[in-house]
Amino acid sequence: MWKLATASVSAIDKTSDSARIQLFPAGWFGSPKGGQRWYMDAALAQSLIDEAARRKNDYQFDYEHQSLNAPRATGPVPASGWFKSLSWVEGQGLFADVKWTERAASLIQADEYRYVSPTFRYDEKGNVRELVNAALTNMPVLDGMRQVAASLMFFDNGEHPMNENLRLALCAIMGLDNKADENAILAATEALQNGALKTADCSSVPALIEAHNAQLQQKDQSIQEGQSKIAALSQQQSGAPDPAKYVPVAVLDEVRNELAALSSQVQGDRVETLLTAALSDGRVLKGADEDTMRELGQKDYALMEKMIGSRRPIRALSQMQTSGMSLDAKDKQAPQLDAQQIALCSMFGNTPEDLFGGDE
Secondary structure, X not given: OOEEEEOOOEEOOOOOXXXXXXXXXXXXXXXXXXXXXXXXXXXXXXXXXXXXXHOOOOEEEEEOOHHHHHHHOOOXXXXXXXXEEEEEEOOOEEEEEXXXXXHHHHHHHOOOOOEEEEEEEEOOOOEEEEEEEEEEEOOOOOOOOOEOOOOOOOEEOOOEEOOHHHHHHHHHHHOOOOOOOHHHHHHHHHHHHHHHHHHOOOOOHHHHHHHXXXXXXXXXXXXXXXXXXXXXXXXXXXXXXXXXXXXXXXXXXXXXXXXXXHHHHHHXXXXXXXXXXXXXXXXXXXXXXXXXXXXXXHHOHHHHHHHHHOOXXXXXXXXXXXXXXXXXXXXXXXXXXXXXXXXHHHHXXXXXHHHOOOOO
């Protein structure tokens, strides 16, 4: 029979109304004064993660575990936050992505609440078996737990947030919403690697673009050869047709139709290729601007190319500023990239200086 327990295990970051909160530490935990101790590892955490994924309702954060006394309460028992997404960080513990209520966020900001405390069931060996809910509290069971970051920015193995400007740049390159998280970017990158890059036998986006341009050149050459054949047929002298020198009108019309279709396809490919390049460097913005340029390119590709060419490219990072700080790389040294970020740079044919706005 499982028993019910609560334990305050982590401090709260006051900087955001969205937080990644440590619900349980890894390994054995309990009060430094002794008594009952509990245990959490990756296997036990995965069971809780799976259960959260199966649930339709979110888990609740309340105040001081008031929900446990809700049946006997004479007034409201309000929530302080909600969560459903759980994740395990090896060596650190089980984390939850929490959305605080407006009231709870203000209390945390005012330093009126500092700690969180999960309510859970455990077996006779102390293994955590079921998560019930969690609460804001100022009566922590554990002493000395490290404070966890509250922002839902990228996390590098649970500790260091990825540079926000790099995240936005990767979202722009992959065509994702600027709120996309690390998992979405990694999923899009994997899809690109296993899809277009693999099909074209290319190792990077620049190589893929080069291969696509080569295909366009081949199609252009086919069109020119077809046009030459039509011109030669048009110059034939009138008179009794020589079957050895002339072709039926139906055959000529068929060639013309095929050339027209091929020309339209090449025109569309040229428009999309130019739009892809312009979107990636900021000369064209997604949405209405992109649609307008695509419509113009279908009608007058030369005018579209001229208009885009007159626009100044915007570096993916230099156009994004946070906290009112300038991202002029002339005054800053580009941050060091880890192995994962260097791999992404290589994949898109960029250098760290390109991503962080090196000297022009």
